[in-house]
Amino acid sequence: PAQRGQRIRLGMYEAVLRYYHHEMTQSASSFIEALAALRHAVEVEPKNGLACSLLARLHAGNYAMELAGDDTPLSDALDFAQKGVRLEPADQRTRSILAYVHLLNDEVAEGRREVEAALDLNPHSLFFLDGIGYLLTLLGDWERGPVLSRKAVRLNPYHWRVAHGALWLDALRRRDYDSAYYEAKEYTLGNFWGPLMRATALAYLDRMNKARSEVEQLLLMKANFSQRGQWFITRYVKSEELVERITEGLQKAGLRLV
16 A cells, blocks of 8 residues: 555656646657646545646646647636635635636636735736736736736746747837837747747838748747737636737737638
């Protein structure tokens, strides 16, 4: 029994490591490895709230980014995220992940409720501040969201780079395109949002050669973006005005969405 318990703990530890490795690389291969590891972890430890929530996050991320062909419907992400919160209601990660799933599902009020709950659990938690600021911003809190994102960037040299995604969107909202480009350059997560963000800002700065180069990089990373781009953008951006601004910026850079 002791050996079996050790194997289970090792499996869960490995699954969490694979999850964070995927968060760093954003690759299809790291996603597939993390998904398999977390599915196994949930099977052997069905009452582990963290495992359920991280599995929900993988399902939701693949749904919104289409990294791999695995069947990861958002309904499954919601089930796992809700179970994670039921099992670990005082964990900022489980609350934040459920808020993220609500965001992708266009459930803004529910997302705001969960991210507020996450923040209330520990308003001074530097470890989760970047993600909470990011979610608050995307969920429409244009005051606290950017403030918390800037605080995370200022205080934590190892902050999660999604904070710059929030600050890019806020700068775009304020039509501060120099700041938008700066934040886009700091968004170094390796997914297609990076060139999308840079292309949009550069187009509004009338730096068309560089903007078109970023569009080329975007299409190398996501070949079907012309057809699917509107859907990808609206998974995260809930303001119609900002969706239109991003779409117009990409069009200026030579990428028309259909």
